[in-house]
Amino acid sequence: MPEIDLIKPKWQAPANVVAYTSCRTGGDSLPPFASFNVAQHVGDDAKTVELNRQKLSNHKNFVWLQQVHSNLCLTLPLQASLQNNASLAVDAVCTREPMQVCAVMTADCLPILLCNKQGTQVAAVHAGWRGLADGIIENTVKQMNDAGSELLAWLGPAISQANFEVGSEVYQAFSAYPEAFISSPNSTLDQPKYLADLYAIARRKLTALGISNITGGDFCTYAQDSLFFSHRRATHLGLNTTGRMVSAVYLR
Template sequence: MTTQIVPPLFQKPTIFAPFANLIAAESTRHGGVSPAPFASLNLGINTNDDLANVSENRRRFFSAAGAESMGFASSYQVHGTEVLHATEAGRYEGYDALITNQPNLLVGVTIADCVPILIYDADKQAVAAIHAGWRGTVGGIVSKTLTAMQIQFGTQPETCYAYIGTCIDECSFEVGPEVAAQFMPTFRRDDLNSTKSFIDLKAANRQLLTDFGIPAKQIELSAYSTVQHNADYFSYRAEAGQTGRMLAAIGIKK
């Protein structure tokens, strides 16, 4: 008899494993009820999927992550750099990063190619969830989020741990010269046979974390790509916009 291997609903970043009171999870596309093209764990409210499917998928995700009793704060994301200090559960609008120090409150962002970034301040017991597309990366949303945590909670970089999650990889993120020009050469690989370039969003956001002072050993990068591992993760680009959304969430469970 062959044992069927069931893919996990989510991954918990290794960097957060030592912290028993911390809930941190990045979903996959497995284990949900949504039909194609949202198959199957679509957690995105702003898709053409049936809302009942998304609600059931979210229930499964939060339950599997051990967060079924926690509140959840998120926002309709606009590819900007605004940061919300969330103090209670709710659906907000216009923010691409959320921070909180409230126990039993998850903050999260939805993604399907953009970079999810989760941050935990182990000293001040505060967290952040960031959605960084190329515009947010260029706009320094990571730096703005960390500065907001410093102002609100007294966060210092040496006590922070960060996870740069699954997103579009450098070899798949091809852009034109107008976008490429906004990135330092360190994070840009130009195609000598065309006007196109390839951007490394993970590396660009890691640089922002280290520029703030977070030690490199306290930063983890996902080994996966939404495009190269499309069987396990949603990719807006690879699936021509007709796809679901993953969720990256973090919070302190009391």
């Protein structure tokens, strides 16, 4: 059985905090999901995806979200009324429960993992541009109910600025962050286009919340095709789907 590749944050988290992001290798999925796809909603074989998920550390304690680019954060463990709900339409989760995994799936959007310095709380955030604009980071930190100075953040693999071309809608959504945009070579007067830096926007937002211990942000899901799935790269290759990585964090 192939070994799965995991990227682990280089942060100063307490020893009882376990965190990682999966790569695309070491699983059983066939193209275009080759090979370690963990998403059940992209058209991959359901049994194969479940086998892939079972290779993850502490896999029995995952709660898999239905991510909808919202700004909503859920606290785990779930209330009894939600435990059998298959439509957990939120984009961030936090917990103080040992062994409860907080996890988000991505394939270009930015995964953010958070923990406090005491090692008593963790969170995972799915931050696409819509979620970033609508306050997914702010809402998650508020729900964690720790001072920003007590939190650590790690920015997982996302699409880099060089490969994230956007239009005026995205540029205007982040008008307070002009330094996160440069004009695209494909820009015209009639149709301006920009290259957007999700990492820079996230850092600004985290810093504004008092979080200064921020690491990561040095990968590109689009360019590093041997390591990561990329929805945008798949689209440019004429594919209508691709797999997903997972970023997970929990307390031992």
